[in-house]
Amino acid sequence: MNIIIAGCGKVGRALAEQLSKEKHDITVIDLKPESIQLVTNAADVRGVVGNGASYDIQMDAGVDKADLMIAVTNADEVNLLCCLIAKKAGGCQTIARVRNPVYHHEIHHIKDELGLSMVINPEWAAAMEMARLLRFPSAIDIDTFANGRIELLRFQLDDKNPLCGHKIRDLDTLSKCEVLVCIVERGNEVRIPGGEFVLENGDMISVVASPLNASRFFRTIGIETNQVRNTMIIGGGKISFYLAKRLLEMGIQVKIVEKDRAACERLCEQLPKAMIINGDGTDRDLLAEEGLASAEGFAALTNMDEENVMLSLYAKSMSKAKKITKINRNTFDTIIGSLGIGSLIYPKHITSETILQYVRAMQNSIGSNVETLYRLVDGNAEALEFIIRGESEVTDIPLQELDIKANTLVCAINRKGRIIIPKGQDRIQVGDSVVIITTNCGAFKDVRDILKKTAATAGLSGQR
Structure with missing residues (x-):
């Protein structure tokens, strides 16, 4: 397919590289020549320097022959305008990234009125994934299929787990419920195991089951499945707002620590049932005073990856809380993943x-x-x-x-x-x-x- 991508940030680059590997014809648009250069050096794509919301620039990029416009610039309004122009000029399908919470409740109206094929809000999507993890804290990752009827859960075996030393084909008898082990990570190896594969201490395994059978399976092997009762969130950005709102709807108590006073005041108005603390989330005394040791959920959601990693490492040493760490860059994902700091969420x-x-x-x-x-x-x-x-x-x-x-x-x-x-x-x-x-x-x-x-x-x- 002929695809145009407006915006060459992290998401735009990742999409261009992956879609190029899948043999699509890709054209990228960005105002910064250096951003275009990074993408064209990494993938077999064509680059156009300019404003993606400009009719002339889109025509230079071949919008009249395009099958799809993907707008992922840093500005929601620019993304929407890119899609509107592409729809009128080329009649192609359109996808816009829209992140501002102000538009969240209007998103279906915006999508229908502008004729967009898809609108995606990465912060909201990331928050919903975090909420699923806090509902099922034993899992490191949870993905859902068939409108939530099928779950894919990832967790690690320790030496006390009754699955260790058993073959995959024996699990139905051991657990007395229908689950399937579909991926085993052992060291640097990723395997799709057969029935004779023997599980070992330290294996990271992914299982597929219905939500009911997943809960039964975890209880049978002695792993806690109840959702957390309270969560401490460090950082008061968009993801924190969406996550706190969802957790409150689930009946989970929420405490947000944010050092910007204006952001705290805004959160107080938007989330009257949450406790908002104006303070530095990296202050150990503050964390102790606000009850980190007794927290059942902990989410490090500041804008700095390094700060989030350090916060989760500290929470690991002070609490048994289910830990969630937001990571924006995947440069050191292998190293970060080996630190044992719970679930890593990459909104991009x-x-x-x-x-x-x-x-x-x-x-x-x-x-x-x-x-x-x-x-x-x-x-x-x-x-x-x-x-x-x-x-x-x-x-x-x-x-x-x-x-x-x-x-x-x-x-x-x-x-x-x-x-x-x-x-x-x-x-x-x-x-x-x-x-x-x-x-x-x-x-x-x-x-x-x-x-x-x-x-x-x-x-x-x-x-x-």
């Missing part, structure tokens, strides 16, 4: 994942499209949800008879609201929502791509 990743999901769905040829996409384990694996809209080489055939690519697993099927953790005899049917886990990142745009050969590549009639 959430934005790019959501847009990639939409792009893959747009280019799909047979209607079985990517409904949901998550990049896992620092981008070394992907979880994709496909909607099966028509018969194909993968439908109505036992999974054990399908010639599925290596390092690929069909891990859940949603059939009219009934969640199936599939066995070899189960079949994919038209109308199903199917979750696939793979380490073949970026390779699957259609459900048929899970097969080593399809009718199109093997010259078959579609029947096995």
Whole structure:
């Protein structure tokens, strides 16, 4: 597809690089020549220097031939104007990043009135992910599929966990509920395990289950599943506002520490049920006085990655709280991930994942499209949800008879609201929502791509 990206910040660069790898024709627009240079050096893309909201600049970028405009500049209003001009000038589909909380309650109206294909708010999306983690504090990451009916939960095994020393195929008997271990991280290796794989102390495992079975599974293996009762948030920015609002709706007490007095006054007006503390979140005495030791949830959400990491390390030493750390840059993600500071949230990743999901769905040829996409384990694996809209080489055939690519697993099927953790005899049917886990990142745009050969590549009639 022909795609124009307005804005070459972290999200714009990440999108340009990934979409270029997936063989799309990409043109990037930015006011700063040095930003254009960074992207064109890193990926096979075309660059145009200028204002993305300018009709002439968009025409230079080829908007009249574009399939999609993605506007991710630093200004919401510029993003909306970019999309409006692109819609009128080229008739292409449009995606805008809109971050200001002022627009949040009006976003559906804005989307409909401007004819936008998608509006994404990374701070709100990040806050919703954090809220899920505080609802289920034992998990390090939680991703959802099928409108929340299927969950993918990531957690680490310790030497006391009863799963250690057992084979994957024995887990149904041990846990007495339907779950599937779909990813195991051991050291620097990322594996999609078979039934004979033996779990060990220190393994980071990802399991797929319905929310009910996930709760039963964690209780069976002796891991706490109750949501936190209170949370301390350091930093009073947009994510803090969205997170606090959601936690209060969940009945969780919230305390926000913010050093800017004007921001505190604004939060007091917006969140009357939260406790707002005007102070320095890095002050150890203040944290002790405000009850860090007894906090059940702790979120470091300042604008500085280094400060967030240090705050979470300190909270780790002083409290048993569920820790969430916001990270904007992924330069040292491997090192940060090894510090044991709980769940790391990358708002930029959430934005790019959501847009990639939409792009893959747009280019799909047979209607079985990517409904949901998550990049896992620092981008070394992907979880994709496909909607099966028509018969194909993968439908109505036992999974054990399908010639599925290596390092690929069909891990859940949603059939009219009934969640199936599939066995070899189960079949994919038209109308199903199917979750696939793979380490073949970026390779699957259609459900048929899970097969080593399809009718199109093997010259078959579609029947096995």
